[in-house]
Amino acid sequence: MIPEEVARSPYVSLVTFRRNGTPVATPVWAVAEGGELLVWTRDDSGKVKRLRNGARVTVTPCDVRGRIAEGAQSLEGTGRLLEGSAALGRVRKAMARKYGLRFRLMDGVGALVRGGRRPHVGISVTL
Structure with missing residues (x-):
């Protein structure tokens, strides 16, 4: 179960770990x-590379710049990559429901700039 504070937060700080920890x-x-x-996220992002090496993650509600409010609870979990059209469609629809026009514009304009390509991957975090 995802705590309400994390579920409602517009942003979360997703911490992934390098091979050296x-x-x-x-x-x-x-x-x-x-x-x-x-x-x-983009399939060539650092967090995707790090998740390919290890599934350990932490999440904490934060602001757009990653600043964490005093007293915010960090939760440990496991991250896994969601690839394939069905999984990506599910993530895309969930994002569009929560973020609405902001996500649709970002996704649509990004695809337009990249000539229709959507080099993305979903990440599933289980706490």
Whole structure:
């Protein structure tokens, strides 16, 4: 179950870990759905590379710049990549429901700039 504070937050700090154990935090949009937290990102991003090496993650509600409010609870979890058209469609629909026009514009304009390509992957976080 995803805590309400994480589910309602417009951004969460997703921390993935380098092979040497160094944490790397990235503020991302995330949607709680079906007991997991879904994230949308480029398939060549650092967080995807780090998740290919290890599934350990932490998430904390944050602002657009990744600043975490005093007293915000960090939760440990497991991240897994969601690839394939069905999985990506599910993540895209969940993002569009939560973020509406902002997500649709970002996704549509990005695809237009890239000539129709959508080099994205979903991330599922189980806490």
